Amino acid sequence: MDKLFSPKQVARAIQVSESSVKRWCDKGDLEVQYTAGGHRKIPISSLIDFLRKTGQELLQPELLGLPRLSRQSTNDYQEATRLLTQALLNGLELQARQLVLELYLAEHSLANIFDKVIAPSMERIGQEWQCGDAQIYQERRGCEIILQTLRELRSLLPIPAPHSSIAVGGTISGDYYRIPTAMVEMVLREHHWNACSLGDNLPIQTMERAILEYRPRLFWLSCSHLENPELFLEQYDCLYEQFGLSVAFVVGGRALTEPLRARMRYAVHCDSMQHLVGFLHSLQTADPALRF
Amino acid sequence: MDKLFSPKQVARAIQVSESSVKRWCDKGDLEVQYTAGGHRKIPISSLIDFLRKTGQELLQPELLGLPRLSRQSTNDYQEATRLLTQALLNGLELQARQLVLELYLAEHSLANIFDKVIAPSMERIGQEWQCGDAQIYQERRGCEIILQTLRELRSLLPIPAPHSSIAVGGTISGDYYRIPTAMVEMVLREHHWNACSLGDNLPIQTMERAILEYRPRLFWLSCSHLENPELFLEQYDCLYEQFGLSVAFVVGGRALTEPLRARMRYAVHCDSMQHLVGFLHSLQTADPALRF
DNA sequence: CCCAATATCGTTCATATCGTTCATTTTTCA
DNA sequence: TGAAAAATGAACGATATGAACGATATTGGG
Structure with missing residues (x-):
């Protein structure tokens, strides 16, 4: 999951020139690590942090092994909620994680993802359980999957600066x-x-x-x-x-x-x-x- | 207990090719021992020195700049347990995660890591709490960190084959x-x-x-x-x-x-x-x- | 102890990336 | 509007990296 990418790969994924990516690295805007031979290696979390800072879009996420943004679910919170609810009820961990990841990559804020997709989805599962349409284990399993997903998202968040509050x-x-x-x-x-x-x-x-x-x-x-x-x-x-x-x-x-x-x-x-x-x-x- | 890595293992851990690791060994950048037959064996201490020298990171970007870990942690379960206990009690999430990750990269089985390091560590924290030497929140926070670490490790495990049991x-x-x-x-x-x-x-x-x-x-x-x-x-x-x-x-x-x-x-x-x-x-x- | 399976060796070569320079495009501001 | 400033993209020789190869070493059972 936490892969490292070359400037060329990143450049293709966001449709800019390799030179620009290298310059951003050197300027410090895009956090980067180096191989012993001096080649740049860009962690995905740095890239995402950079994109969100600069308001750029990840045009071809599939080049970085990330899910392609399906326009429908990423622009429609109701649809996303429906899809997530189904995935959680059926224990489809991969699908649920991919859905949430897509939303995040589509530059939705965590607050929106949480308030408008995950919370309503958990809410709906709770209702289905009370109506007898869902089993308790489905609800618990759903919580497990959400926690896993949150954990994964967490690793993409910016690292707390040393002196931040x-x-x-x-x-x-x-x-x-x-x-x-x-x-x-x-x-x-x-x-x-x-x-x-x-x-x-x-x-x-x-x-x-x-x-x-x-x-x-x-x-x-x-x-x-x-x-x-x-x-x-x-x-x-x-x-x-x-x-x-x-x-x-x-x-x-x-x-x-x-x-x-x-x-x-x-x-x-x-x-x-x-x-x-x-x-x-x-x-x-x-x-x-x-x-x- | 094997504290020595092969070039292939190291290559996977830092996401470069095996060829590069071998070249660095030969150039002297990465200190290495040899078996009688001429196979390279890289001690964890050399690897950590090398990573520090070149500013590279181990799998996770946020593991940069951590306090130096004991070199013995990967070949001594008792030492690893002691270090993990301290990290958990002090809420040092990154250190705890890196410790466990290193054990896994050193090819210890999950069963051994769980039985001989994590479980004893949680046990010891429980004892300290009962003696009044530790606060409850330290125990809870420790559980939280362990769960985070387990989730991270989980994402490194093989994805279940379609028709496995x-x-x-x-x-x-x-x-x-x-x-x-x-x-x-x-x-x-x-x-x-x-x-x-x-x-x-x-x-x-x-x-x-x-x-x-x-x-x-x-x-x-x-x-x-x-x-x-x-x-x-x-x-x-x-x-x-x-x-x-x-x-x-x-x-x-x-x-x-x-x-x-x-x-x-x-x-x-x-x-x-x-x-x-x-x-x-x-x-x-x-x-x-x-x-x- | 030996054998087969696997891992690693050293080497070669194609490719990727480096840093740099410069032309071009975009933005800023008087 | 137009010129200065800034950002971008393309091109270059030099260097680093990664994949492939047959040969040798190690490992794990029988």
Whole structure:
């Protein structure tokens, strides 16, 4: 998957001259490694990062072993959702991964892919299960495949710069639904944050320790399921009391219903990844230190 | 234990031709030892020095500029375990991944990597947590990193052939520890099975449906935690009654204590991945249809 | 111990890529 | 609008790389 390409291959794939690719490498715009003999080797992740930075299009992805963009599914989120749902229900891992990869290569933002394709797809599978049209194992297997796919996409994201802002987060005790927290991590990385997911099923007390260790600029909490809302509110408030002023608290998840949120303090509550992106932008404009 | 690479292995690892590696050896850029017969043997230390000198990277672009790894990690499982434990406790994802990747490139079997490095490392982290020397989030984050690493390794495994034997499995309701089931899937794939993990937290009833859909030759069940042993025994027995003769039931996990196992029927109980491999071999010799 | 299967050897040669220069096209800005 | 600046693409000899070859070394069973 993570292949290295020569300037000539890259040039053909994006329809520019080999000279230009070499120049971009030398200028540092396109990250590159060298063989012992001085030949350039371009990792696919660098190329994708570069293309998205410069708004260029990958005209012939098949030259790099990537899926060809099928115009229909990449321009129509509904169609993509339908296709993904079918692939997940049938356990077609390759198809699902290819579909998501195509969307990403077609320069859709992670937020859009997550909000408008993956989330609706998981939603629909959940409905089918409740109607008795799908088995539980189909839903679980679908989650597995999505997690695999997210993992693959993650390796194509820009590597966090050494001094970029730190973010940590996860899901709380009793909540094992790790897809949202994986998504948050990726959206943050897409926006050049140094984000690290702590995982799922975390007691709030241990998050306190993690915040103390990492000293993050942002802390996220995904709540898909709450075992004991009252206890949660109490412990959460304690955490916020301690760090709320120095760390941006981002919360989300369907377990945080409106009456519950009314009793919580936070920097922002996000219904979607798009909300999160908006909040990130507001942080950047507010704090010059966060600009890149 | 083999810490020496052949030119071919090195070539694959850094994505150049075997000819180039040999030329670099002959030119002296890449330090090399020779067998009595004149075959080149490249120590991992030379390779790492060489990569560092020339700015090349090992498979994954983000592995650049990491702290120096111990040269002994690939020929000493204890040392590797120690290094992995430290990396996991400190949340050093890249280091952990590179360590495991190096072991794999050094052609250690997955079973050995899992049994002798990853499992002991997770075990040790669990102990440190119980002693109060480690925080819960460190353990969770460690699991997260291991899962990421496993997913990466998984993408390097052979893609199942179209008509290879099918295997499915997972963990039961209330058991969210998915590392073992991911490992089983990978070991099976390494041995050319068409294995598909259904994920975690699966009711036994839905496994029945999955077996009916997949018609597997092998079914595995990982039990790290049992909420209701009596109910489990009853439901499991029902499942075995239905498929035990046509499907090889492989069970494992620390929740299946000896008295519990005494009341269960299965093809094999595995304490380790090595046990699983042994069982797979016995299946292959027993059934000519399974030879590859 | 020997044999067969596989891996690696050293060599040769065609091809790919290097860095550089320069002509051409595109963009910028007075 | 027009000239300066910047980006692009083509061409060059020199060097690096990759594929192929028969010969030899290593490995793994019987």
